[in-house]
Amino acid sequence: NAGVTQTPKFRILKIGQSMTLQCAQDMNHNYMYWYRQDPGMGLKLIYYSVGAGITDKGEVPNGYNVSRSTTEDFPLRLELAAPSQTSVYFCASSTSTGESYEQYFGPGTRLTVT
């Protein structure tokens, strides 16, 4: 049981390049999330998904796209990377049942755009 996995761990992009951050979970969770954390700040929600085929915007969706074709995978796409997207990106998942909203987080992807 690997939990939530993210690849790559680190990446440097040039301005205007594109990339996809991968996220996978093996806990059969319906809910999945993408956050970014800037230095000294809390986590800000980019996009989330309540199940395969369903995605919705969070607080800071501009410059990103997501898709959810399977329960396990929730990739985050950056188009036309900008320095403002330099951040640490965390993927998380949670179950949709019960009273607990506990999220399980991946180890993060540190992205630098120069």
Add this chain to the structure above:
Amino acid sequence: DQQVKQNSPSLSVQEGRISILNCDYTNSMFDYFLWYKKYPAEGPTFLISISSIKDKNEDGRFTVFLNKSAKHLSLHIVPSQPGDSAVYFCAAGNDMRFGAGTRLTVKP
């Protein structure tokens, strides 16, 4: 619009003493609150939670108190241990709004 606020960026306590981390929120519709702990270069890990129908939840050394009228919650760690040194985030709401975090340092 910062709906969840942690106004203390850092806290330092002596080993064995109590650590109290505070969190304020603005949305009275939040029905669930969680605390996460984060070590460097790792993702946050869940610590303890509380629903809005309760005012206290306890798990070992960790207790969370909720004051709905003041829109305030706090995390108490007793006794504090050096291994508790980490950044602590509070989060609230169905879409999990996070505070900016408080860095706790427990000195031996």
